[in-house]
Amino acid sequence: MSQADANPHDPSAPLEPLPGHSSHGRLERILRRGEFAVTAELNPPDSANPHDVYERAAIFDGWVDGINAVDASGANAHMSSVGICALLTRMGYAPIMQISCRDKNRIAIQGDVLGASAMGVQNILCLTGDGVQAGDQPGAKPVFDLDCMSLLETIRIMRDNSKFLSGRKLTSPPTVFLGAAINPFAPPYDFRPFRLAKKIAAGAQFVQSQYCYDVPMFQKYMSQVRDMGLHKECFILCGVGPLASARTAKWMRSNVPGVHIPDAIIKRLEGAEDQKKEGKQICIDIINEVKEIEGVAGIHVMAYRQEEFVAEIVHESGVLKGRRPWRKEPNPADELVAARMEEILEQPRQLPHEMAGAVGDSEAAG
Numbered sequence: 001m002s003q004a005d006a007n008p009h010d011p012s013a014p015l016e017p018l019p020g021h022s023s024h025g026r027l028e029r030i031l032r033r034g035e036f037a038v039t040a041e042l043n044p045p046d047s048a049n050p051h052d053v054y055e056r057a058a059i060f061d062g063w064v065d066g067i068n069a070v071d072a073s074g075a076n077a078h079m080s081s082v083g084i085c086a087l088l089t090r091m092g093y094a095p096i097m098q099i100s101c102r103d104k105n106r107i108a109i110q111g112d113v114l115g116a117s118a119m120g121v122q123n124i125l126c127l128t129g130d131g132v133q134a135g136d137q138p139g140a141k142p143v144f145d146l147d148c149m150s151l152l153e154t155i156r157i158m159r160d161n162s163k164f165l166s167g168r169k170l171t172s173p174p175t176v177f178l179g180a181a182i183n184p185f186a187p188p189y190d191f192r193p194f195r196l197a198k199k200i201a202a203g204a205q206f207v208q209s210q211y212c213y214d215v216p217m218f219q220k221y222m223s224q225v226r227d228m229g230l231h232k233e234c235f236i237l238c239g240v241g242p243l244a245s246a247r248t249a250k251w252m253r254s255n256v257p258g259v260h261i262p263d264a265i266i267k268r269l270e271g272a273e274d275q276k277k278e279g280k281q282i283c284i285d286i287i288n289e290v291k292e293i294e295g296v297a298g299i300h301v302m303a304y305r306q307e308e309f310v311a312e313i314v315h316e317s318g319v320l321k322g323r324r325p326w327r328k329e330p331n332p333a334d335e336l337v338a339a340r341m342e343e344i345l346e347q348p349r350q351l352p353h354e355m356a357g358a359v360g361d362s363e364a365a366g
Contacts, residue, residue: 005029005326014120014175014332015365022159022205023177025122026094026326027066031206031235036291036319037298039096039208040310042088044078049345053087055081056307062327063300063311063320066123068208071098082112089120090346091328094180097121102129106154113155117174125179125208126151130257149202166236178203182236183210184221184258188336195223196234206235208300211252213261213282215289222293231295238290241302243279244311246270262270280309283336287317 003025005015014024020026030037040060062068062218069084069262081098088095097116099109115126128148132140148156154165155178161171180199184192195208212218218238225231232278243249243261247270253261265282290296299319303310314320 001142006078007048016295017175019269020283023122023175025066025177026175027096027123028205031297035323036114036219037235038301038319038325039068039298040064040301040303041070042084043304043307044081044084046078048079050200053084054091057088057091057093059307060310062325063314065298065325066094066096068096068098068125068300070168071100071127072103072135073098073100073130075132075137075140077135077137082116082306084114084299086119088332092326093202094123094326095121098125098127099151100127100129101144101146101148101151102132102142105143107164109146109151110154110158110319113174113176114170117176117215120213122175123177123179124155125181126155126204127181134257135354139256146209149198152178152180152199152202152204167335177205179206179208180204181210182207183258183313184218185210185212185214186258189217189221190224191222193228194222194251196225196230197228200230200234204234206237206297208237209239210242210258211239211261211302212290213265218290219293222295226295231241231297234250235297236295237298237300238293238296239302240283240286240302240313242283242306242313243269245275245279248279257361260352269289276306278305280313283309284317287313287319291317291319360366 015029016027017024018029021032027037027039028172028249042053042056045056047155057067066115069081071081072078072146085095099112101109104112116250125261126148128144130220132138132142153284155174157163159176163172164170177227182192182199186192199207202352205329220233222236225236246266249261249266249269252259255316268282269275287299291300301313303313
């Protein structure tokens with residue numbers, strides 16, 4: 001891809017609107033052009049340092065069309081997805097903001113949607129969210145005011161009807177491309193295409209699947225999807241990812257809800273001299289199979305703690321066919337911002353009682 005998919009006046013600004021497009025973002029343009037899209041997942045840091053986000057995003061430069069900002073997946077607290085998106089849009093990246101219904105009610109969610117769109121977020125992925133019992137703070141109070149279906153409907157109403165759920169009018173609606181998650185690998189299998197149809201009816205324009213390690217099962221799912229004509233109503237991205245070892249694969253199969261890994265994959269890893277290298281090759285082999293399935297519009301690469309392999313996986317699979325996704329070009333202003341941030345972070349912090357004492361002293365002096 002050329003840098004035509006960048007605003008000529010400001011590379012970090014949204015693109016000019018196109019007819020028939022819901023957003024001003026690159027991901028929607030690429031999919032609607034019929035090009036094979038690549039998205040990846042940015043695992044959020046347990047940190048308040050913006051450089052931790054930028055370092056992780058830089059790994060994907062020139063290789064992906066969108067970066068998922070994860071929203072407390074597994075019910076574990078990390079930097080918020082809206083915070084990550086604020087940092088990424090500032091630099092011109094194309095984030096896909098995940099919204100989980102677990103932690104916020106409809107009032108907070110609608111506010112986040114407006115704020116995200118104002119920051120330049122063009123893509124939103126709607127999720128119900130894992131239960132709090134899955135995380136490291138099981139005593140947290142879950143919300144689940146909405147689920148993924150009603151969340152899709154809520155944002156679609158905001159975007160298309162310019163109003164809140166209450167009916168109150170919006171002066172400027174959010175311009176966003178709406179997504180959802182699918183899992184063809186969890187029972188009841190025959191129901192999964194019908195659930196996709198419900199998500200499309202609710203507003204989903206693209207979907208990203210759970211990890212695919214069973215291509216025949218995914219092929220069967222896609223056959224049903226095509227029979228229902230759903231591949232013409234929604235862009236389907238197949239989830240893929242490298243496995244670090246057979247032990248990791250066994251742990252994921254037993255502990256990550258909805259992940260299906262056949263015995264044949266585990267045996268292939270166990271028989272390899274270098275299991276991490278073999279896990280990467282398995283991912284590439286799966287991509288080469290799923291990219292040939294009719295109705296698959298792209299891949300979503302989830303490389304937890306192996307983000308450095310994403311570029312190799314995308315390159316070696318050949319899915320881009322010579323296309324060059326957007327990459328961040330050096331900007332002298334960014335260096336100034338980074339230097340100033342370093343100064344701020346290095347400054348000694350005053351404790352609350354020290355600040356109180358300083359205020360008291362100034363009041364006494366006055």
